[in-house]
Amino acid sequence: MAGRNFLFVPGPTNVxxxxxxxxxxxxxxHRSPDxxxxxxxxxxxxxxxxxxxxxxxxxxxxxxxxxxxxxxxxTLSPGxxxxxxxxxxxxHLWIDxxxxxxxxxxxxxxxxxxxxxxxxxxxxxxxxxxxxxxxVLVCHNETATGVTSDVAGVRRxxxxxxxxxxxxxxxxxxxxxxxLRFDEWKIDMAVSGSQKGLMLPAxxxxxxxxxxxxxxxxxxxxxxxxxxLDAMITSNKTGYFPYxxxxxxxxxxxxxxxMIDEEGLDNIFRRHHYxxxxxxxxxxxxxxxxxxxxxxxxxxxxxxxxxxxxxxxxADVIRRAYTRYNLSLGAGLSRVAGKLFRIxxxxxxxxxxxxxxxxxxxxxxxxxxxxxxxxxxVAAASEYWRNTVLL
Ligand SMILES: Cc1ncc(COP(=O)(O)O)c(C=O)c1O
Numbered sequence: 001m002a003g004r005n006f007l008f009v010p011g012p013t014n015v016x017x018x019x020x021x022x023x024x025x026x027x028x029x030h031r032s033p034d035x036x037x038x039x040x041x042x043x044x045x046x047x048x049x050x051x052x053x054x055x056x057x058x059x060x061x062x063x064x065x066x067x068x069x070x071x072x073x074x075t076l077s078p079g080x081x082x083x084x085x086x087x088x089x090x091x092h093l094w095i096d097x098x099x100x101x102x103x104x105x106x107x108x109x110x111x112x113x114x115x116x117x118x119x120x121x122x123x124x125x126x127x128x129x130x131x132x133x134x135x136v137l138v139c140h141n142e143t144a145t146g147v148t149s150d151v152a153g154v155r156r157x158x159x160x161x162x163x164x165x166x167x168x169x170x171x172x173x174x175x176x177x178x179x180l181r182f183d184e185w186k187i188d189m190a191v192s193g194s195q196k197g198l199m200l201p202a203x204x205x206x207x208x209x210x211x212x213x214x215x216x217x218x219x220x221x222x223x224x225x226x227x228x229l230d231a232m233i234t235s236n237k238t239g240y241f242p243y244x245x246x247x248x249x250x251x252x253x254x255x256x257x258x259m260i261d262e263e264g265l266d267n268i269f270r271r272h273h274y275x276x277x278x279x280x281x282x283x284x285x286x287x288x289x290x291x292x293x294x295x296x297x298x299x300x301x302x303x304x305x306x307x308x309x310x311x312x313x314x315a316d317v318i319r320r321a322y323t324r325y326n327l328s329l330g331a332g333l334s335r336v337a338g339k340l341f342r343i344x345x346x347x348x349x350x351x352x353x354x355x356x357x358x359x360x361x362x363x364x365x366x367x368x369x370x371x372x373x374x375x376x377x378v379a380a381a382s383e384y385w386r387n388t389v390l391l
Pocket of ligand 1: 011063064065066090139141142143144170171172173193
């Protein structure tokens with residue numbers, strides 16, 4: 001098909017040209033005397049992205065899922081109790097992993113389209129007077145439904161209950177796009193990946209651990225080998241990795257961290273909010289459709305999950321967008337399969353770029369029989385963006 005593919009899945013995201021170019025490197029010896037400079041730049045850059053001075057970032061050749069496992073296995077033992085809310089495919093999969101690893105999960109099932117229920121977390125933690133709950137899991141941004149949860153709120157709930165449980169945060173689709181404050185929110189393990197806000201190809205699992213979490217590796221009895229942080233800590237200290245690092249991706253990461261520093265992390269959050277608000281204007285005011293997220297308190301600034309009307313299959317919209325217009329939209333996953341499509345608006349993105357997704361989704365919806373007013377989404381987004389100053 002002529003023209004470029006417009007990639008609007010909520011990860012992998014578009015890789016900026018300069019990041020692509022930075023990855024075109026000859027292979028080099030990852031045990032050379034020069035190599036620690038690379039490790040050092042990455043560690044320092046990631047600390048800024050996580051907003052941490054006390055946390056320790058780790059980079060694994062894996063994806064986010066690997067770091068879910070690293071977070072759990074380096075801190076917990078078989079039978080340990082964890083508290084976790086399930087409200088979408090990714091919060092579900094993390095719980096599923098906990099169960100497969102032999103943890104006892106206190107699952108709080110919530111409606112898809114909502115997020116972590118702070119009142120339920122508060123009740124469970126207050127009732128847990130003997131502190132059987134060892135960790136509390138939060139999926140900061142549920143990519144399947146376009147819902148952002150209040151991590152700071154979970155920290156407040158833990159503190160108010162005087163509960164010592166670890167705070168684990170999945171920030172796979174929020175890191176470097178939605179505000180996350182590792183130190184201020186006293187996060188113990190933050191799990192992410194390279195292919196979303198960091199604007200890289202998939203292939204790196206990114207983890208940040210508190211010293212409290214790292215201490216637990218000495219007593220945690222869940223089996224681990226590849227994801228054993230001990231080996232990483234020992235090698236990283238000298239600037240090296242315990243096994244062959246994904247060198248090209250590391251060069252890409254250095255470049256993307258530079259871009260993040262140049263724009264400024266808080267400016268990036270503001271840009272994501274502004275772009276997301278334009279998409280929401282298209283969906284709600286333009287098309288008159290609903291988001292899966294059930295209220296503004298849950299709206300995600302990195303992905304919008306758009307409900308299709310009864311009688312229409314969301315997969316049909318996605319198929320038509322792809323085959324006819326070369327536009328890749330995100331699918332509805334698991335329980336919401338067919339009921340929605342998603343527009344990812346994270347990473348390297350601006351208004352006009354995002355207009356392609358809005359215009360293309362609108363055409364694909366019309367082709368699928370959804371009676372939206374032609375041009376209405378574009379008009380609503382344009383109205384929002386033209387009249388809103390991005391400070
Ligand atoms: C919120 C969230 N958590 C975890 C994952 C899994 O990450 P990965 O696919 O990098 O293993 C994803 C992937 O999209 C995600 O969106």
